[in-house]
Amino acid sequence: MVKICEYCFNIFNHDVKTCPMRSCGGWSLIGVDDMMAEVLMHYWMAGYQTIFSCAGHLYENLFNPYIGFGFHHEGPEGPLNIEYCRETLSRLHDYLVKFNKDHRVIIEKPKQYNNRDMFEVKAIETIKAIEHKDYSVRSVRLGVQGQFIGFLYDALEDLPIDD
Numbered sequence: 001m002v003k004i005c006e007y008c009f010n011i012f013n014h015d016v017k018t019c020p021m022r023s024c025g026g027w028s029l030i031g032v033d034d035m036m037a038e039v040l041m042h043y044w045m046a047g048y049q050t051i052f053s054c055a056g057h058l059y060e061n062l063f064n065p066y067i068g069f070g071f072h073h074e075g076p077e078g079p080l081n082i083e084y085c086r087e088t089l090s091r092l093h094d095y096l097v098k099f100n101k102d103h104r105v106i107i108e109k110p111k112q113y114n115n116r117d118m119f120e121v122k123a124i125e126t127i128k129a130i131e132h133k134d135y136s137v138r139s140v141r142l143g144v145q146g147q148f149i150g151f152l153y154d155a156l157e158d159l160p161i162d163d
């Protein structure tokens with residue numbers, strides 16, 4: 001687990017409550033999976049929010065890499081412009097679906113629930129592998145994880161910027 005400052009996008013690998021960068025002082029730090037930190041930051045900087053994410057754990061029973069792109073209808077500073085956020089999310093969804101023509105990941109349809117809009121991107125091997133592969137084998141998990149995270153990095157290349 002690392003922490004990312006929501007304001008200056010610096011990554012800290014120790015437990016901090018507020019941003020230690022002198023010029024920032026941001027109070028909102030988000031804990032994320034080490035493996036996801038850098039790629040998440042690129043999406044955030046391009047204007048896309050994420051709600052949750054996990055790179056999948058190599059030694060736990062459950063192995064399920066996923067990322068949820070989306071937004072809460074109510075932010076810390078009050079209600080958001082939902083229509084605008086929805087358009088942004090839908091643009092990202094369409095782009096990722098197009099980028100995923102070789103089916104490297106599973107991209108679910110956008111949905112609304114619990115006062116948020118979101119869609120999930122999941123590793124494609126998770127379902128198959130639980131049935132047909134020995135998931136205690138770390139190298140299998142690393143391969144699945146690599147394909148999932150690799151897709152997210154590759155998709156950054158032509159990512160439409162939301163400003």
Ligand SMILES: [Zn+2]
Binds near residue numbers: 006007009
């Ligand atoms: Zn900061």
